[in-house]
Amino acid sequence: MSEITTYQYYVGGKFVNSTSGNLIDIECPYEDRVIGRVQAISKEEADAAIAATKSAQIAWADTDLFKRAELLNKWADQLEIDAKDIAQIIMQEVGKTWNDALKEVTRTADFIRYTVQEFIHTNDSSMSGENYPGGSKNKFAIIKRIPLGTILAISPFNYPVNLSVAKLAPALISGNAVVFKPATQGAISAVKIIESFDKVGFPADVLQLITGKGSDIGDYVSEHEGIDMISFTGGATTGRHLSSFSTMKPMVLELGGKDPAIVCADADIDKAVAEIMSGAYSYSGQRCTAIKRVLVNDAVADDLVARLKTEVEALTVGMPIDNPVIVPLINKGSADYVADLIADTIAVGADLLVGNKREGNLIYPTLFDHVTTDMRLAWEEPFGPVLPIIRVASDEEAIKIANASEYGLQASVFSENFSRAVAIAGKIEAGSVQINGRTERGPDHFPFLGVKNSGMGVHGIAKTIDAMTREKLIVVNL
Numbered sequence: 001m002s003e004i005t006t007y008q009y010y011v012g013g014k015f016v017n018s019t020s021g022n023l024i025d026i027e028c029p030y031e032d033r034v035i036g037r038v039q040a041i042s043k044e045e046a047d048a049a050i051a052a053t054k055s056a057q058i059a060w061a062d063t064d065l066f067k068r069a070e071l072l073n074k075w076a077d078q079l080e081i082d083a084k085d086i087a088q089i090i091m092q093e094v095g096k097t098w099n100d101a102l103k104e105v106t107r108t109a110d111f112i113r114y115t116v117q118e119f120i121h122t123n124d125s126s127m128s129g130e131n132y133p134g135g136s137k138n139k140f141a142i143i144k145r146i147p148l149g150t151i152l153a154i155s156p157f158n159y160p161v162n163l164s165v166a167k168l169a170p171a172l173i174s175g176n177a178v179v180f181k182p183a184t185q186g187a188i189s190a191v192k193i194i195e196s197f198d199k200v201g202f203p204a205d206v207l208q209l210i211t212g213k214g215s216d217i218g219d220y221v222s223e224h225e226g227i228d229m230i231s232f233t234g235g236a237t238t239g240r241h242l243s244s245f246s247t248m249k250p251m252v253l254e255l256g257g258k259d260p261a262i263v264c265a266d267a268d269i270d271k272a273v274a275e276i277m278s279g280a281y282s283y284s285g286q287r288c289t290a291i292k293r294v295l296v297n298d299a300v301a302d303d304l305v306a307r308l309k310t311e312v313e314a315l316t317v318g319m320p321i322d323n324p325v326i327v328p329l330i331n332k333g334s335a336d337y338v339a340d341l342i343a344d345t346i347a348v349g350a351d352l353l354v355g356n357k358r359e360g361n362l363i364y365p366t367l368f369d370h371v372t373t374d375m376r377l378a379w380e381e382p383f384g385p386v387l388p389i390i391r392v393a394s395d396e397e398a399i400k401i402a403n404a405s406e407y408g409l410q411a412s413v414f415s416e417n418f419s420r421a422v423a424i425a426g427k428i429e430a431g432s433v434q435i436n437g438r439t440e441r442g443p444d445h446f447p448f449l450g451v452k453n454s455g456m457g458v459h460g461i462a463k464t465i466d467a468m469t470r471e472k473l474i475v476v477n478l
């Protein structure tokens, strides 16, 4: 049997062991084996990591922008060079298919390059006093975007590379230092991207990778006085908990969702079926932006349901290396939760059309018709491959049910009448509404936000830079 690798955390520009001596086993979601161990660092080590960013950040912010840009671009290049190695770990650690794992790395390299360009072209501006009544040419303002200091980046398991770098790159290009706390199931992927980072010669202490369970060190680092801003992506419960003690600390939260696909009576059903299938089931529904309920007009419901049933029955199911649509869920707890939700939905009388089969963490794709608003599945976020269909009599009823959710991340509206679709989109309480397309984050330079329990603040390259910087005016009086 091959030796289990122990991965180190990263501080002071070096990979080191924690003096705590505590290690966390990272289990493969789809094979009964430990794929590696990560360090569970102590609070004292977190203190030291945060403290060391302080002088490093000042020097980093003072480094010429072209030099910061050059290093970040080299990191993007290095990620592409290391892509297969990183993708292998993503696949083994979070059970993403090989193709999707590779795509996640290239998407991340693109993200870094765009972020560099975005900041270079927007960081400084100026205003002349003469533009305002009573003002004068003799007064003008140089407006700079300056970093907030040390950013705490906390990322989730499901996109362990992309959603981490979506915080690290904007922070670094704008002159911040970063303390990066990845999801524990995702921490080896985080080590891999920091190995690439380490190869290109960034100064020590501008980025520290700290590993350890959120339940042990999460509150401690989030409340830490050395942290100047928190960028968090994860579940709504964790996000709400963090926001409960974030006094005077800027924070952006990207949380869960229950994105509806509203299918109107005049929808192109072929289009709706294709988009719903990919929106709901890819990566077994483990996307914050997955379509998590269908609200279909009675007039087209039978047709839509029959076609969805055929498509769900044909979905490929298996192990990540074979690139199926449906892969095992992240862990036993998640699979238990989804299985329980399926059992409950059957018990309360919805029509099970496909699914309700489980092998270990693999939950087969499941489709329910005639789900009603008194059922848990109408409201809870499964983060698994189970889709409820709720039939509605009108657009108004669809909007009402869509908006009754505690979440408001995204929604899709399917209609061939553009005016109708836009009118519905205007009434949906969500960060984004997609017309005739699946709910999704990308392209990554679009603003990305959730309302209600789906988040606070805005992500997306330019918006993330905004959130991690503030304006500083130097007013010149000639």
Ligand SMILES: NC(=O)C1=CN([C@@H]2O[C@H](COP(=O)(O)OP(=O)(O)OC[C@H]3O[C@@H](n4cnc5c(N)ncnc54)[C@H](OP(=O)(O)O)[C@@H]3O)[C@@H](O)[C@H]2O)C=CC1
Pocket: 154, 155, 156, 157, 158, 163, 181, 182, 183, 184, 185, 212, 213, 214, 215, 217, 218, 219, 222, 233, 234, 235, 236, 238, 239, 241, 242, 254, 255, 256, 257, 287, 288, 289, 381, 383, 409, 450, 454, 455
């Ligand atoms: N809106 C969005 O953009 C996205 C939202 N999500 C949402 O994330 C959820 C799935 O991700 P998952 O990783 O399970 O989410 P969790 O909320 O469980 O974990 C997210 C991160 O928070 C950390 N954490 C846990 N407890 C604390 C704490 N007390 N203080 C600080 N940090 C803590 C976790 O660390 P540890 O792993 O060590 O517990 C992890 O790094 C889903 O609800 C999904 O919808 C996912 C992706 C994108």
Ligand SMILES: O=C(O)[C@H](O)COP(=O)(O)O
Pocket: 158, 159, 163, 286, 287, 288, 289, 439, 440, 441, 442
């Ligand atoms: O947050 C998520 O789950 C991902 O960012 C979703 O990204 P995608 O919509 O591009 O899959």
